[in-house]
Amino acid sequence: xxxxxxxxVNFNSITGIVLLFFIAFGVMFLYxxxxxxxxxxxxxxxxESWKVATTFFSLHPYHSYVEYRGRFWxxxxxxxxxxxxxxxxSYKLGFNIFTSVEFAYITVVGxxxxxxxxxxxxLSYLVRTLFMLVIFYxxxxxxxxxxVDFPALFFSILGVQFVLKYNQTPKLFFIxxxxxxxTCALLLRMNYLVALVFIFILxxxxxxxxxxxxxxxxxxxxxxxxxxxxxxxxxxxxxxxxSLVKTSGIDVLKYQLFxxxxxxxxxxxxxxxxxxxxxxxxENFNEINLSLRQYLKLYISHPLYMIVINMQHIFNGLDxxxxxxxxxxxxxxxxxxLLNYILIFLYS
Amino acid sequence: MIAIKEKIFLSGFNLKEKIFxxxxxxxxxAPAMTTIPFSVEPRYQMPELLxxxxxxxxxxxxxxxxxxxFKLVVFILFCFLLRSNTYMSLPGTSMI
Numbered sequence: 001x002x003x004x005x006x007x008x009v010n011f012n013s014i015t016g017i018v019l020l021f022f023i024a025f026g027v028m029f030l031y032x033x034x035x036x037x038x039x040x041x042x043x044x045x046x047x048e049s050w051k052v053a054t055t056f057f058s059l060h061p062y063h064s065y066v067e068y069r070g071r072f073w074x075x076x077x078x079x080x081x082x083x084x085x086x087x088x089x090s091y092k093l094g095f096n097i098f099t100s101v102e103f104a105y106i107t108v109v110g111x112x113x114x115x116x117x118x119x120x121x122x123l124s125y126l127v128r129t130l131f132m133l134v135i136f137y138x139x140x141x142x143x144x145x146x147x148v149d150f151p152a153l154f155f156s157i158l159g160v161q162f163v164l165k166y167n168q169t170p171k172l173f174f175i176x177x178x179x180x181x182x183t184c185a186l187l188l189r190m191n192y193l194v195a196l197v198f199i200f201i202l203x204x205x206x207x208x209x210x211x212x213x214x215x216x217x218x219x220x221x222x223x224x225x226x227x228x229x230x231x232x233x234x235x236x237x238x239x240x241x242x243s244l245v246k247t248s249g250i251d252v253l254k255y256q257l258f259x260x261x262x263x264x265x266x267x268x269x270x271x272x273x274x275x276x277x278x279x280x281x282x283e284n285f286n287e288i289n290l291s292l293r294q295y296l297k298l299y300i301s302h303p304l305y306m307i308v309i310n311m312q313h314i315f316n317g318l319d320x321x322x323x324x325x326x327x328x329x330x331x332x333x334x335x336x337x338l339l340n341y342i343l344i345f346l347y348s
Numbered sequence: 349m350i351a352i353k354e355k356i357f358l359s360g361f362n363l364k365e366k367i368f369x370x371x372x373x374x375x376x377x378a379p380a381m382t383t384i385p386f387s388v389e390p391r392y393q394m395p396e397l398l399x400x401x402x403x404x405x406x407x408x409x410x411x412x413x414x415x416x417x418f419k420l421v422v423f424i425l426f427c428f429l430l431r432s433n434t435y436m437s438l439p440g441t442s443m444i
Contacts, residue, residue, distance in 0.1 A: 111402050118369045123406060131405045142391055149391050160375050191382045198375035205368060259387040264434060266389045271434050313384045315430050317393030325391055341427045345420050346404030
């Protein structure tokens with residue numbers, strides 16, 4: 001019966017996509033609201049982010065180290081929290097709706113649309129459903145925490161979609177939206193600055209006539225202005241925050257580069273990196289700050305070790321063991337790992 | 349439907365189109381790649397997995413023969429071997 005319903009719905013139509021979007025939304029929302037209410041297990045960054053968000057509009061706001069990424073995410077969370085309070089519901093209601101929309105959009109609309117445009121290949125209803133279910137299986141729990149990783153990806157996917165749309169039809173509207181969404185991604189995670197380079201390449205890809213060239217130039221100025229103003233605002237605020245929050249004087253980038261040599265994975269316990277520790281010992285490096293220059297110097301003095309360390313980081317990043325972020329102890333599923341490897345192999 | 353992999357590497361797309369595809373995909377995954385030198389939490393690498401899964405699933409009608417299954421088995425064994433390397437860095441921790 002389910003199969004006959006599947007056959008009747010024409011997936012190429014907008015109706016089919018909207019229907020699938022609501023199914024994906026419903027699945028994630030039900031999971032977040034009823035099946036896996038995890039507020040009691042929010043830890044570290046999640047816990048701190050929520051604390052900052054709930055006091056965001058109060059006279060005495062709570063400040064935390066998580067604010068080094070800027071204030072945009074806490075602003076969104078604070079709005080979602082207010083929304084929940086209006087409905088006198090669980091404080092997670094607003095966040096769960098947001099995260100379910102995010103999940104449904106990424107899996108049903110965003111990524112499949114990008115692949116369709118790139119490969120000029122219509123994707124079937126079944127394939128989209130399968131993709132949604134796979135992402136749900138592997139990452140379902142990751143969407144339940146107030147962390148910036150997935151919202152940043154969500155906004156970046158929207159940005160890429162609109163730059164591709166602009167490539168098809170050069171209209172100010174599309175590049176304006178692209179600018180807004182990429183700025184949102186940047187305000188959530190600064191490393192999305194790298195994506196900007198590729199967005200610019202896509203932006204100037206199909207310049208043909210003089211008129212389009214002039215129009216594109218104007219759009220580029222407009223787009224750059226949005227990004228620059230938002231980055232300046234963010235940077236001013238971060239300086240203010242750094243004077244408010246005691247961060248022990250540690251530069252986040254230097255600190256993470258150092259930890260990257262000492263630890264090879266956090267999942268959920270910390271796996272030490274014996275090679276990295278050996279390299280640090282050889283260089284008599286005991287400080288917890290490691291500048292980018294010093295890090296690159298290690299590549300010259302210990303090229304093989306450094307390549308192996310970073311290759312292992314790539315593998316460890318792709319080798320996921322849990323569908324949630326914070327896990328209490330090692331409970332690894334063999335099937336989970338196996339399915340992940342099979343899916344990666346399907347690409348290769 | 350021609351498999352995506354065949355489309356990219358064998359036919360269907362010219363060099364310019366291949367570059368366009370790569371640039372678009374890099375716009376999605378490059379930010380995640382900047383976190384590779386850091387201490388890795390798997391959630392950082394989600395965009396790469398998302399793209400890999402999309403390639404895998406949207407390419408699902410690939411022909412399955414003995415050669416491919418043999419390669420799959422070797423690949424899985426290799427992955428578990430690499431994984432054990434990480435887990436053995438913790439004294440007293442078993443692989444699974």
